[in-house]
Amino acid sequence: MIALLALITCAFAVYLLVQPRVASGIKVVLLTAPPVAGVVWLLDEVFEKPFTAGAVASVFAVILLALLGLLGHPRLPTWTKMIVFGTVPAAALAWLLIVTADDTIKDPGEDPCSMYYGGVGGSKGFPPQAYCRYEDGSTHDLATGTQFVFWVCFAISLALLSIGLWQVVRDPKSLVRQFRSELGQGSRGTA
Secondary structure, rough: OHHHHHHHHHHHHHHHHHOOOHHHHHHHHHHHHHHHHHHHHHHHHHOOOHHHHHHHHHHHHHHHHHHHHHOOOOOOHHHHHHHHHHHHHHHHHHHHHOOOOOOOOOOOOOOOOHHHOOEEEEEOOOOEEEEEEEOOOOEEEEOOHHHHHHHHHHHHHHHHHHHHHHHHHHHHHHHHHOOOOOOOOOOHHOO
């Protein structure tokens, strides 16, 4: 059932992306908001962390503005604008893999720290790090390769989104233009 729902969602996303009458700003909002809304809902309702949910929603709003500004930047080539659509999800996935590398949710004795390294697992949310702590106080880092991937994707995303945020601050009309249909602008000029 979940696979079918994911397939339908992907088909809708592809359908939405190829529609020329839908403005690019609306496409971006419709494709990025539902997963973030799901995370915010989980944080608020399931994990009962309303402050964290509010922080995630606020960060998403800033990232959405930056993303729309990046897409509206007149001098950047399209391929540089599209890189952010790969680096942001890759950074999020790498972060998730890092903070769950210690598997502290598993039964005691089944997590990698106690099974393979003889320690107790621990992790930090930011900067993301998973580690095993031993009785003598020393630590062993887990997922160091994934940490490298996270930092590379994070740096690229941050640089590109900073350019987009600067574009919104410099030219707020570029943000408004993202919500206008390209076909509607061409027909207005001829009438």
